[in-house]
Amino acid sequence: MPRYKITIEYDGRPYNGWQVQTDKPSVQEEIARAASFFCGHHVDVVGAGRTDSGVHATAQVAHIDFEKEYEAFSVMQGINYYLFNPPEDAVIMPEKVVPENLIAVLSAERVSDEFHARFTATKRRYLYRIINRRPRLGLEAGKAWHVIEPLNVELMREAAKHLIGHHDFSSFRDTQCQSKSPEKTLEQLDITRYGNEVHIATSARSFLHHQVRIMTGTLALVGKGRWQPNDVKKALAAKTRSAAGLTAPPDGLYLTGVDF
Amino acid sequence: MPRYKITIEYDGRPYNGWQVQTDKPSVQEEIARAASFFCGHHVDVVGAGRTDSGVHATAQVAHIDFEKEYEAFSVMQGINYYLFNPPEDAVIMPEKVVPENLIAVLSAERVSDEFHARFTATKRRYLYRIINRRPRLGLEAGKAWHVIEPLNVELMREAAKHLIGHHDFSSFRDTQCQSKSPEKTLEQLDITRYGNEVHIATSARSFLHHQVRIMTGTLALVGKGRWQPNDVKKALAAKTRSAAGLTAPPDGLYLTGVDF
Numbered sequence: 001m002p003r004y005k006i007t008i009e010y011d012g013r014p015y016n017g018w019q020v021q022t023d024k025p026s027v028q029e030e031i032a033r034a035a036s037f038f039c040g041h042h043v044d045v046v047g048a049g050r051t052d053s054g055v056h057a058t059a060q061v062a063h064i065d066f067e068k069e070y071e072a073f074s075v076m077q078g079i080n081y082y083l084f085n086p087p088e089d090a091v092i093m094p095e096k097v098v099p100e101n102l103i104a105v106l107s108a109e110r111v112s113d114e115f116h117a118r119f120t121a122t123k124r125r126y127l128y129r130i131i132n133r134r135p136r137l138g139l140e141a142g143k144a145w146h147v148i149e150p151l152n153v154e155l156m157r158e159a160a161k162h163l164i165g166h167h168d169f170s171s172f173r174d175t176q177c178q179s180k181s182p183e184k185t186l187e188q189l190d191i192t193r194y195g196n197e198v199h200i201a202t203s204a205r206s207f208l209h210h211q212v213r214i215m216t217g218t219l220a221l222v223g224k225g226r227w228q229p230n231d232v233k234k235a236l237a238a239k240t241r242s243a244a245g246l247t248a249p250p251d252g253l254y255l256t257g258v259d260f
Numbered sequence: 261m262p263r264y265k266i267t268i269e270y271d272g273r274p275y276n277g278w279q280v281q282t283d284k285p286s287v288q289e290e291i292a293r294a295a296s297f298f299c300g301h302h303v304d305v306v307g308a309g310r311t312d313s314g315v316h317a318t319a320q321v322a323h324i325d326f327e328k329e330y331e332a333f334s335v336m337q338g339i340n341y342y343l344f345n346p347p348e349d350a351v352i353m354p355e356k357v358v359p360e361n362l363i364a365v366l367s368a369e370r371v372s373d374e375f376h377a378r379f380t381a382t383k384r385r386y387l388y389r390i391i392n393r394r395p396r397l398g399l400e401a402g403k404a405w406h407v408i409e410p411l412n413v414e415l416m417r418e419a420a421k422h423l424i425g426h427h428d429f430s431s432f433r434d435t436q437c438q439s440k441s442p443e444k445t446l447e448q449l450d451i452t453r454y455g456n457e458v459h460i461a462t463s464a465r466s467f468l469h470h471q472v473r474i475m476t477g478t479l480a481l482v483g484k485g486r487w488q489p490n491d492v493k494k495a496l497a498a499k500t501r502s503a504a505g506l507t508a509p510p511d512g513l514y515l516t517g518v519d520f
Contacts, residue, residue, distance in 0.1 A: 009398040056399060080396050104398030136340050138269040138364030139316060 001065040004075050005111045006031075008060045011102035012250065013142045017053040018060070025096045027051070030083060030103055031062065037087055038078035039066050048117045048258040049124050052210070054250030056143070058127075059106070061258040063117040075108035115260065123187065123259035124207060128200040128216045129252040132193075144197070145216070145252035151223030153193045159222040159229035160189040162236060163215060169208050170239040172218070174247070177209035182239070184208060189215070198223070201256075210247050218245035261325040264335050265371045266291075268320045271362035272510065273402045277313040278320070285356045287311070290343060290363055291322065297347055298338035299326050308377045308518040309384050312470070314510030316403070318387075319366070321518040323377040335368035375520065383447070383519035384467060388460040388476045389512040392453075404457070405476070405512035411483030413453045419482040419489035420449040422496060423475060429468050430499040432478070434507070437469035442499070444468060449475070458483070461516075470507050478505035 008031065016024035020032070032045045047062040070078070083101050086092065114120065129144040130151065131137060137146045163172075163186055170182040188203040200216055218235060221227040227245075235243040268291065276284035280292070292305045308321040330338070343361050346352065374380065389404040390411065391397060397406045423432075423446055430442040448463040460476055478495060481487040487505075495503040 011399045011401065058399060076395060084396065100401065102398050102401050104396045106393075106395050133366075135336060135366050136344065136364045138362050139271050139318060141271065141360065141362050 001067060002069045003063055003065050003111050003113055003115060004070075004072065005061060005063050005109045005115060005117065006075065006079070007106045007108075008062060009058050009104050009106055010056060010060070011143075012051060012054045012056045014098040014100065014102060015053065017055065018047050018049065018051045023093075023095050025098045027057075027060075027103055028062075029096065030098075030101065031079060031105075033086070033090075033092070034079045034082035035064050035075075037082040037090065038075070039068075039070075041067055046117045048121045049255045051253075051255055052250050054142070055253045055255070057255040059257045060255050061117050061121070061260075063111065063115060069110075072108040072110050076105045079105045079108075117258070120260050121205075121258050123203050123205060124255065125201070125203040125257040125259075126207070126212045127254045127256045128202070128212060128248065129254065130198040130200070130216075130220070131196060132198050133196045142251050145248050147198075147220060147223075149224045151193075151198050151220065152225065153191050153198060153223065155225070155229055156191045156198075156219045156223045159219055159227070159232040160191060162229070162233040163189055167236055168239055169211060169236070171235050171241060171244040172211050172214040173208040173241060174210035174214070175241055179208050182208060184211070191219070212253060213248045213250070214241075214244050214246075216248035216252070220248065221245045261327060262329045263323055263325050263371050263373055263375060264330075264332065265321060265323050265369045265375060265377065266335065266339070267366045267368075268322060269318050269364050269366055270316060270320070271403075272311060272314045272316045274358040274360065274362060275313065277315065278307050278309065278311045283353075283355050285358045287317075287320075287363055288322075289356065290358075290361065291339060291365075293346070293350075293352070294339045294342035295324050297342040297350065298335070299328075299330075301327055306377045308381045309515045311513075311515055312510050314402070315513045315515070317515040319517045320515050321377050321381070321520075323371065323375060329370075332368040332370050336365045339365045339368075377518070380520050381518050382465060383463050383517075384465070384515065385461070385463040385517040385519075386467070386472045387514045387516045388462070388472060388508065389514065390458040390460070390476075390480070391456060392458050393456045402511050405508050407458075407480060407483075409484045411453075411458050411480065412485065413451050413458060413483065415485070415489055416451045416458075416479045416483045419479055419487070419492040420451060422489070422493040423449055427496055428499055429471060429496070431495050431501060431504040432471050432474040433468040433501060434470035434474070435501055439468050442468060444471070451479070472513060473508045473510070474501075474504050474506075476508040476512070480508065481505045
């Protein structure tokens with residue numbers, strides 16, 4: 001069956017994360033439904049990253065197998081069309097209807113059967129956006145984490161160095177994480193300030209559940225001066241979730257790219 | 261009565277514009293209500309720009325008179341607090357309740373009685389954001405105008421030159437506009453491309469109703485190659501609304517600052 005790679009952006013707020021849920025809307029199901037309307041048969045959508053509820057994406061990647069060949073451009077246009085305009089006789093469970101569809105397919109590409117959005121991905125890239133100011137968020141509510149206390153980016157950078165490389169990230173792993181091994185190789189963890197925004201850009205072959213959000217919550221403790229950079233090294237060595245900081249909210253997290 | 265200048269940001273989507281409406285939520289009323297909860301008496305909120313329904317602001321300016329003096333910081337914090345947390349016994353008409361409050365007071369300042377947010381403003385600054393790409397908007401839905409046809413920014417810049425300066429802007433004025441005179445002095449109309457975004461930055465002492473959106477809709481005709489830059493000059497000379505292009509949607513418009 002011809003396989004297509006699609007790149008997708010979404011505002012995660014109305015969805016209960018990427019993965020299909022029995023009684024809640026999900027990005028995966030919205031795309032699968034629209035793609036099925038397009039091609040006329042059931043399709044499965046396999047995503048590179050299972051983003052949590054409220055997490056956004058500027059470039060999530062997924063693959064879909066169709067029963068026949070299409071122009072890649074038609075796949076993009078067709079899914080986007082049906083995301084907005086389900087057929088009039090479509091039956092969609094009321095609990096799965098979102099007030100406004102905030103998903104867009106940015107591009108589509110015909111790929112070989114060897115391509116697998118989840119298993120052949122070699123790198124996932126994430127951005128965590130913090131707005132570091134006193135007043136609450138208006139324009140960017142739900143799109144960034146609001147941190148009031150001034151963050152010292154230099155100290156955060158120093159702390160981040162302890163997390164780079166191959167480690168047992170048990171301290172930075174949600175207790176619900178189903179990954180077989182807590183060992184991961186963190187390739188990048190760059191912290192940059194742009195005015196009152198602090199961006200944490202990170203990449204790895206794969207991450208543990210909530211790893212980016214727990215790393216962010218922990219680095220924020222350092223940025224606020226409550227922890228010393230070296231305390232992050234100790235937290236890592238402790239290999240237990242309670243040794244690290246809080247899990248930063250989903251609002252600031254964006255899946256920004258996947259390499260193959 | 262002590263007067264305070266406040267600077268406000270908001271996502272315009274849930275509100276029926278800046279100005280108080282009898283049966284719909286508005287930014288002005290949200291702020292007046294929160295400020296009244298803060299000080300315990302009725303207040304009027306006077307804004308610098310009456311943004312339309314769906315138009316956003318990164319730095320709207322308003323003034324409020326209180327019966328007594330407060331620390332400016334308390335005014336900012338107090339209004340922000342009550343925007344989020346109205347008192348339990350507050351009576352708010354159901355048709356004025358927004359699903360999520362997307363307003364934030366960024367700063368507050370004690371000013372003299374001579375200061376008037378509307379009448380002493382010497383310059384209003386707006387940004388119009390276009391996302392110029394094929395696929396629909398996901399992450400930025402409601403926050404930018406989606407234009408599919410590629411825009412030629414060089415031609416738009418050439419066209420914009422005809423609008424700079426003192427003119428009768430009757431062609432770029434909504435038929436409902438209540439301004440006494442159609443003559444305005446346009447100080448700035450800069451067009452810049454950032455990847456697939458096209459930004460139109462404009463400033464003037466004041467604008468006619470829908471002027472920025474009609475200028476944008478008209479410049480888009482030039483960018484798409486349907487009009488020549490010189491056609492904008494002709495549209496201006498015609499002095500009638502029908503001579504100009506469509507009114508671009510509110511989604512892409514941001515009030516970004518007010519000078520005094």
